[in-house]
Amino acid sequence: MTQPTYEQIVEWDHSHLWHPFTQMQEWVGEPPLVVASGDGNYLIDTDGRRYLDGVSSLWCNVHGHRHPKIDAAIRAQLDRVAHTTLLGLASPPSAELAARLAAIAPAGLNRVFYSDAGATAVEVALKLALQYWRLRGETRPRFVALTEGYHGDTLGAMSVGFSVPFHRFYEPLLPVERVPAPYALEREDGLAPADALARALEVMESTLANARGAIAAVVLEPLMQGAAGMWPQPPSYLAEVRALTRRYDTLLICDEVATGFGRTGRMFACDHTDTSPDLLTVGKGLSGGYLPLAATLASDEIFEVFLGPYEDYTAFFHGHTFTGNALACAAALANLDLFTPAMLAALPAKGETLSRALATHVAPLAHVGEIRQRGTMIGIELYQDAVRRIPYEATARTGHRVIRAARERGLIVRPLGDVIILMPPLSITNDESTRLVAGVAEAIAEVTDA
Ligand code: PMP
Numbered sequence: 001m002t003q004p005t006y007e008q009i010v011e012w013d014h015s016h017l018w019h020p021f022t023q024m025q026e027w028v029g030e031p032p033l034v035v036a037s038g039d040g041n042y043l044i045d046t047d048g049r050r051y052l053d054g055v056s057s058l059w060c061n062v063h064g065h066r067h068p069k070i071d072a073a074i075r076a077q078l079d080r081v082a083h084t085t086l087l088g089l090a091s092p093p094s095a096e097l098a099a100r101l102a103a104i105a106p107a108g109l110n111r112v113f114y115s116d117a118g119a120t121a122v123e124v125a126l127k128l129a130l131q132y133w134r135l136r137g138e139t140r141p142r143f144v145a146l147t148e149g150y151h152g153d154t155l156g157a158m159s160v161g162f163s164v165p166f167h168r169f170y171e172p173l174l175p176v177e178r179v180p181a182p183y184a185l186e187r188e189d190g191l192a193p194a195d196a197l198a199r200a201l202e203v204m205e206s207t208l209a210n211a212r213g214a215i216a217a218v219v220l221e222p223l224m225q226g227a228a229g230m231w232p233q234p235p236s237y238l239a240e241v242r243a244l245t246r247r248y249d250t251l252l253i254c255d256e257v258a259t260g261f262g263r264t265g266r267m268f269a270c271d272h273t274d275t276s277p278d279l280l281t282v283g284k285g286l287s288g289g290y291l292p293l294a295a296t297l298a299s300d301e302i303f304e305v306f307l308g309p310y311e312d313y314t315a316f317f318h319g320h321t322f323t324g325n326a327l328a329c330a331a332a333l334a335n336l337d338l339f340t341p342a343m344l345a346a347l348p349a350k351g352e353t354l355s356r357a358l359a360t361h362v363a364p365l366a367h368v369g370e371i372r373q374r375g376t377m378i379g380i381e382l383y384q385d386a387v388r389r390i391p392y393e394a395t396a397r398t399g400h401r402v403i404r405a406a407r408e409r410g411l412i413v414r415p416l417g418d419v420i421i422l423m424p425p426l427s428i429t430n431d432e433s434t435r436l437v438a439g440v441a442e443a444i445a446e447v448t449d450a
Contacts, residue, residue: 010031037066038064052411054423056289060284063335070290070331074291081326096333097333105297106270107274114329115323117152119153123152125279126157128296145220150227151219180203217250222254224374230372230419238254252278253278261335263426265376279298281297287329288334350433353430354378357433361438369383376424380422383418398447399417402447
C-alpha cells in the first residue's frame with residue numbers, strides 16, 4: 001500500500017480535521033508534526049525523525065509503543081474476533097480482564113463495568129451513584145467535587161470537573177458543589193501545607209454535613225489532579241475524605257483515569273493509603289494506551305442494590321456499542337501481564353531519577369515557579385515573575401513555545417497553559433529520563449530568557 005505524502009496528509013488534515021482542545025485558526029497556521037509510527041518510548045515522524053514520547057501520547061502509553069507482547073496479544077485476538085457485544089453475550093477477554101482487575105483493584109471493588117473513554121467511565125460512575133440511592137429509596141441529586149477537578153468532556157463528567165477555559169460555555173448545565181483540595185488553598189489563599197490540609201477537610205466536612213442526605217457521592221482525582229496542571233494532594237487527604245464520606249453516609253468515587261496503572265509509583269493512587277472507594281474509574285493506561293478502553297469498578301454493596309426481578313426494572317440500563325471490545329481487552333490483559341512484581345518495585349526509582357534531573361536542570365531556571373511531581377506525573381509551572389507568581393500573558397503562548405522548542409530537541413511534550421507536563425511511559429530508562437528533563441530545561445531557558 002503506498003503511503004500518502006506529507007503534503008497530502010497536511011492538506012487533508014487542514015481541510016477536514018477538527019483537532020481536540022485545539023484553536024484551529026492557530027493549528028492551520030503551522031506545519032504539523034505528523035506521527036507515522038512508534039517504537040518503544042519514541043514516536044517517529046513522516047521523515048523518520050525520532051522523538052521521545054514525553055507525555056505517553058496523552059498520558060496513556062505504559063510500556064512503550066509496539067510492545068511485542070501487547071502487539072502479539074492483539075494479533076492473536078484478531079485471529080479469533082475483533083469485537084462482539086456484551087449485551088446478551090459474554091466473551092473470554094472481557095471476562096478474564098474483569099477478574100484480573102477485581103484482583104488488583106483496591107479491596108472490595110469486585111465488579112467491572114466497561115466503556116471506552118475516561119469520560120464514559122466517569123458518566124457510568126455518576127449514573128451508578130444516582131441510581132444506587134434511588135434504588136435505596138432516596139433521591140440524592142448532588143455531587144461534591146474538587147475545585148479545578150477534571151473528569152472528561154461529556155456533560156456529566158464536565159459537571160464534576162470545572163475549569164473556566166474548558167467549561168465556561170456549558171456552565172448552566174453543570175450543577176455541583178465544589179470544594180477545594182489542600183493544594184488549591186495553598187495556591188489561592190497562601191496557606192501552609194498543614195493548614196491547607198486541615199482547612200480542606202473542614203470545608204469537605206461542613207459541605208457533607210450541611211447537605212446530609214442530598215449528596216450522591218464525592219468525586220475526586222486521588223493524589224494528583226492531572227488536568228488542573230498537576231495539583232498534588234497529601235496522601236492523607238484521600239484517607240480522610242474516605243473517612244468523612246463514611247461518617248456522612250455518602251459514596252466516594254475515585255477517578256484514576258490518569259493516576260491508575262503505575263503513574264504515581266503504585267498500581268493505583270488509592271494504594272498509597274490503602275483506600276477503597278465505592279466506585280473507581282480507569283481508562284488511558286488500562287489497555288497499555290493502545291486502544292480505547294475504560295472501566296468503572298464497583299463495590300459488591302453497590303452491585304447488589306441493583307439486583308431484583310426483571311420486571312422491577314432496577315437493572316443498570318447503560319451501555320455503549322463497543323463496551324468490552326475484545327481487541328482492547330486482549331491488549332489490557334497483556335498490559336497487566338507486564339506489571340510484574342519487579343516492574344512495580346522499580347517504579348519509585350523511576351520517579352526519583354526524574355526528581356533528581358528536575359532538581360538539577362529545571363529548578364534553577366528563573367521562570368520556573370513550581371515543580372509538582374508524584375511518581376512519573378510532573379508539572380513544571382512557568383511564570384513571568386516566578387517569585388511574585390505573576391503569570392505570562394496568554395498572548396505570549398509561553399507553554400506552547402516551550403513545547404515547540406522541546407520538539408526541536410527531539411522531545412514531545414504538551415503544556416496545560418504555562419504548565420509543562422511530563423508524563424513519560426513507565427518504560428522510560430534512566431538515560432531517557434535525564435535527556436527528557438534536560439532537554440525540556442533547555443527549551444524553557446531558550447523561550448523564557450529570550
Ligand atoms: N479523568 C481524568 C482524571 C483524566 O485525566 C481524563 C483525561 N485526561 C479523563 C477523566 C477523561 O478521559 P478521556 O479523555 O479518555 O475521556
